[in-house]
Amino acid sequence: MSSDSLGHTPVLPREVCELLSVRPGETVVDATVGLGGHARLLGESIGAEGLLIGLDVDPANLARAREVLTGLPCRVELSHANFAEVPEVLQQLSVERVDVILADLGVSSTQLDEPERGFSFQAEGPLDMRMDPRLKLKASDLVNRLSEKEIGDILYNNAQEFGGRRIARRICEARRGSRITTTGRLASIVADALGADPESRASKTHPATRTFLALRMAVNQEIANLEALLNAAPEMLKPGGRIGVIAFHSVEDKIVKTDFRDRHNAGVYRILTKKPVVAGEEEREANPRSRSAKLRVAMKT
Numbered sequence: 001m002s003s004d005s006l007g008h009t010p011v012l013p014r015e016v017c018e019l020l021s022v023r024p025g026e027t028v029v030d031a032t033v034g035l036g037g038h039a040r041l042l043g044e045s046i047g048a049e050g051l052l053i054g055l056d057v058d059p060a061n062l063a064r065a066r067e068v069l070t071g072l073p074c075r076v077e078l079s080h081a082n083f084a085e086v087p088e089v090l091q092q093l094s095v096e097r098v099d100v101i102l103a104d105l106g107v108s109s110t111q112l113d114e115p116e117r118g119f120s121f122q123a124e125g126p127l128d129m130r131m132d133p134r135l136k137l138k139a140s141d142l143v144n145r146l147s148e149k150e151i152g153d154i155l156y157n158n159a160q161e162f163g164g165r166r167i168a169r170r171i172c173e174a175r176r177g178s179r180i181t182t183t184g185r186l187a188s189i190v191a192d193a194l195g196a197d198p199e200s201r202a203s204k205t206h207p208a209t210r211t212f213l214a215l216r217m218a219v220n221q222e223i224a225n226l227e228a229l230l231n232a233a234p235e236m237l238k239p240g241g242r243i244g245v246i247a248f249h250s251v252e253d254k255i256v257k258t259d260f261r262d263r264h265n266a267g268v269y270r271i272l273t274k275k276p277v278v279a280g281e282e283e284r285e286a287n288p289r290s291r292s293a294k295l296r297v298a299m300k301t
């Protein structure tokens with residue numbers, strides 16, 4: 001079965017395989033196994049002697065990946081875990097060092113497309129946004145409990161929403177009437193705060209795009225988790241091992257860029273992508289999600 005038959009196309013598939021240059025017998029960590037698209041490609045390349053370790057915080061995606069990865073020639077170990085915990089997962093599997101780490105950040109199409117997960121401003125649903133159901137706080141907890149300043153900071157720091165202060169003020173006014181519990185209500189509060197018409201064709205992006213991104217990042221602690229993975233990676237990689245990260249917005253791409261550059265300067269990594277690798281015209285046409293993807297790869301020296 002191909003991952004496409006389950007509705008998912010991995011981004012930059014050719015570039016990921018070429019730059020990570022996975023070889024038979026290697027040990028590969030797919031830190032965001034998702035729907036198994038990249039993992040399947042990498043698993044095919046490592047052959048019967050290889051080990052593929054896949055992590056995801058979302059048990060529903062992990063179950064889909066398990067199906068997609070059935071029949072791979074290599075040993076497959078899937079774990080419901082946060083990629084901030086890769087060292088612990090490796091320890092449990094008695095694996096000391098690995099050849100490849102891949103992280104394809106953000107949410108999957110399945111998460112976005114399921115209104116009850118609360119990720120999308122385009123569909124009415126509960127304001128949840130947790131990728132991992134074990135997390136205690138939902139997006140509704142943040143917008144209803146945090147101070148105006150805290151909300152404004154989240155919007156600006158995570159997604160560079162310049163209207164963050166106005167949006168935060170309007171959220172705090174609105175919640176005095178009743179708790180904000182749905183995606184639709186939050187989206188209309190944001191549009192109202194920005195004086196924007198969500199139906200307008202003048203702007204290509206919905207006015208709530210950055211607010212939803214920023215809250216999702218806060219709920220799932222995406223920046224802290226990314227930093228934890230990047231900090232642990234050099235210890236986990238064998239000499240010559242490769243790490244690839246696909247980012248979808250400038251805040252996370254900058255974190256990856258800075259991390260690789262600093263470790264390159266310290267002699268720990270050699271950067272294999274001087275500029276981030278982006279999708280070609282054909283892929284951008286076929287897979288809109290690829291339009292904002294940026295892949296950076298480094299090799300441990």
Ligand SMILES: C[S@@+](CC[C@H](N)C(=O)[O-])C[C@H]1O[C@@H](n2cnc3c(N)ncnc32)[C@H](O)[C@@H]1O
Binds near residue numbers: 009033034104107
């Ligand atoms: C873009 S999708 C990955 C798609 C995958 N590369 C494929 O080809 O099917 C991102 C996945 O990463 C998972 N994820 C996000 N943050 C995570 C984290 N900190 N630890 C583990 N998984 C995470 C999400 O639940 C989602 O399934």
